Amino acid sequence: MNVADGGTTEVVDVADGADGGRWVGAGGSTTPDVTAAVDEALASALQGRAPSLVVAFVSPVYPLDRVAEVLADRLGEVPVLGCSTAGEVATSGVSDSGMVLWAIGGAGFDVAVGFGEGDEEGLRAAAAEAAGCALTVEQQASQVLVLLADGLCGNQVEVVRGAYSVVGAAVPLVGGSAGDDLAMERTQVLSGTVATSEAVVAAAISSPAPIGIGVAHGWREVGDPMLVTASDEVIVETLDDRPALDVYLDAFGAPDEVRADETQFVEFAVTRPLGLVRRGRTEVRYVAGADYGRRTLRCIAEVPQGAAVHLLEGDEATVLDATDAACAAAVDGLEGRPPIGVLAFDCVARRSVLAEGGVQVELDRISAATGGVPVAGFYTYGEIARTSGSGGFHNQTLVVVAFA
Amino acid sequence: MSGPDPERHPAWALHVLTEVLSSLSAADGRSVERAAERVAESLDAEVVLALRDGQVVASAGLTADDRAALVDSAVEQPSSLEFPIGPTGSGRIDLCWSPLEGDDVLVVGRFGGSFDLEERSLLRSIGRALALNLRVLDALDAERSARRELDDALDVVTHRATHDPLTGLPGRELLLERLDRRLLEAEPARRHQVFVLFIDVDRFKQVNDVHGHAVGDLYLRAIAVRLNDFAAPDEICARLAGDEFVLMTVRPSLEAARQVADSLLAELVAPVDLDGHVLVPSVSVGLAQGTPGYRAEALIDDADLAMYRAKQEGRGRVVVFDPALRLETERRAQVEADLRHAVRSVGGLVPYYQPVVNMVTGGVVGFEALVRWVHPERGLVPPDEFVPVAEETGLIVEIDSRMLRAACAQVAEWRRRPGWEHLTVSVNSSARSFADPGLPARVAEALELSGLPPSALLLELTETVLMDESRSGEQMRELVDLGIRLAVDDFGTGFSSLRYLREFPVAVLKVDRSFVDALEGTGDVIVRTVVGLAESLGLAVTAEGVETEQQRERLVELGCGYAQGYLFGRPADADAATSALLGSVEVSSPGADRDGSVGAPSSSR
Missing domain, CATH: 3.30.70.270 (Reverse transcriptase/Diguanylate cyclase domain)
Known part of the structure; x- marks a missing residue:
């Protein structure tokens, strides 16, 4: 049954790799009791099989440390990592107050996990430490490093830089920044029995089969580009030498309530990101808040001073088009092999653009594009996908990772 | 997956240059590293490396082995290299080399896309900016280092100035x-x-x-x-x-x-x-x-x-x-000031004379000269109030010297009177005076000025000054060579030792008044012992502080030769002492004394 309907019926969602052995499973639950929810989601994801790795995407309605304890109790030595979310995604539906478990196992997959603690300086060192697991995993034809980070700690671009400094160009990076249902108060990551903020967790997964990665956002430019004339990492102070907040509000013709109430502003800005002009592409930056006194915009990833930015907007059609593009790219990356499972890191802002039924439509499109295999993921505060170049932090983007 | 859009924004390169230049900072030592990262990210490049004097100053996307390979190729500067792609594969990476300064170089590498003219031009501009930024950072480093050295040197100087060099403690x-x-x-x-x-x-x-x-x-x-x-x-x-x-x-x-x-x-x-x-x-x-x-x-x-x-x-x-201590100090300071004045003026400090009598005949054989301070406002100041101050301040040496000269002159004058030719005088010498090498000369001068025969002068020393045997022995011999005699004051109260009595030229032992007081109470053991000791060594004994007839009788019984005290006469100024001599006190004949003279100090100076 559809998890979003609040049911507790077991979701059967397992697929096996074409060349035998490898499998991917996903299961979810919205049962309020933590233990019962974990047990239910685990039963669906594992189907009685022994996993090599379990990744948990957990609504902030559940205490993450308690979830970690129950998982550790049920799984013993199996590596477990996860994070809090701004919504969970599973094959069977989208949830706002549930948990989704994604599991892999069987001969072929090799897994190593890592954890790093950051500080008030940010998560660069934490990401580098967590990424160290990529050096210990068995070297096979394909490898990917999944990163989950505290979404409210420092400049999230540093998570990619920290991990990239360790693994280099040889290993693609994917993942997302943890959420808290847009409360913007505390996000957490889970590693083994620990649930904590100011940290990064990582899982290096290697496989003899290809791993496909697709990235797309579906936003379109509004007006001419502007120069970021003053910024301090995530705070955009001026655009074309005018207060950034005023430029932003005027350009989008923001209503009065948005100009006076930050809560209204956050809702308004979710569907109106900034786009950094890059070589042949646009890197999206989610506008997370405004300082009415200083007339500045606050993003969750850096907007470098000197860069050119576009104002962006989108609608359901462009968001869903991007979903198709990301899924197609991920499946293309499997070099003709059928997918056996998918991980999805979807920005919470994209969800806001979609109408009530649009979320399910997006999920159906993912499912259709990937052949109905188990899908798990979450709505994030930032997405990680580095496949080429050295940058790879995104906002308001969908990252789809397909395994064969 | 979605690849990069080949259609670039028209001003893309200019924006990247602005962005990278904005990231350079003289205040951030890591700004070159950050700028290099930004270059790679902006150009969708996988690797970047900045080499300066053969050393890597910034790099991204490179394992240690890859970095070494790239450094090795810096001389040749190839346009592409075989590089690892994924865990097991490899492929050619296109490289763009941009000069920084001299042999220093910035190299950016990208898989599957060579660098076009716009990008190469951009990277050359960035390279030049990095070189300039490195120079600025060098200059700042040098300045910071110089300032640090200066601060360190100042710290050392400040520490030396504020701390005690011997112990290292604050001063x-x-x-x-x-x-x-x-x-x-x-x-x-x-x-x-x-x-x-x-x-x-x-x-x-x-x-x-x-x-x-x-x-x-x-x-x-x-x-x-x-x-x-x-x-x-x-x-x-x-x-x-x-x-x-x-x-x-x-x-x-x-x-x-x-x-x-x-x-x-x-x-x-x-x-x-x-x-x-x-x-x-x-x-x-x-x-x-x-x-x-x-x-x-x-x-x-x-x-x-x-x-x-x-x-x-x-x-x-x-x-x-206690605040009373401060009052006492102030009083003491006043005493010191007045005493200094008295020492400099005439008549403030004067000798008083207490008769010393022969216990057998009862006749006066001489006097002990005792310093007295006649304060212009306070009158007679008790010795125990000013003598400690005089000793602490060193004024005692001058006072002793003045008393010596005055007493010698007075007794010399008395001795010129018929029947008084035998009179002697004893004068106290403080430890500080005795330690002064000039003492023998001052004694000789006092004798010469007064015309007093040396044998008529007895210098009284305390037991403590005899402790330093080497120095005391020499000083005592010099004094005795002048012909004067020495007495040990307050004998029995200090470090009484038979040895110094044998080795030093002491002629008289003065028994402290506390032992004389004891004759009427706890017993006569000490006095008996001292008298016996003196007899065996051939020394004279003078008892101090004799105040009663009973004490006098007992001392006579014990064989004590001489005595002084209120029983025989209180200390008095020269005129009063002269009157007393002329009046009631019988003057002993010279023949009554074993050696013709004797004297002993009272318990107070």
């Missing part, structure tokens, strides 16, 4: 500064009261004299180390000067501070071995409490006064400051 100035600050911060209401312990090492001069200055320094260092170890982290320990130290502590009450002082005394007494010299430290401690509005100087002075009292009370103890 007086630093102590005052810190103490003043603590006094301002003190919150008596919250039971945070400032206390000062003024610590003076007992008999440090003796350590220096006996063991030498090198051992003295080691001794001070050892005490400083113990003090420092004893002090809590928030307490201040300092060396003021010489053998004086201060410990500042913050305690809730005087009782608590007193406990600290007692613990310190106990802590310090463990023996120390200094190059084979084992010493047992002892200190006197004055404890004073800082009150609101107090300054450091005043607080230290209070503690100093209390320490001084601890010394007076016998050393090795703690005395808490």
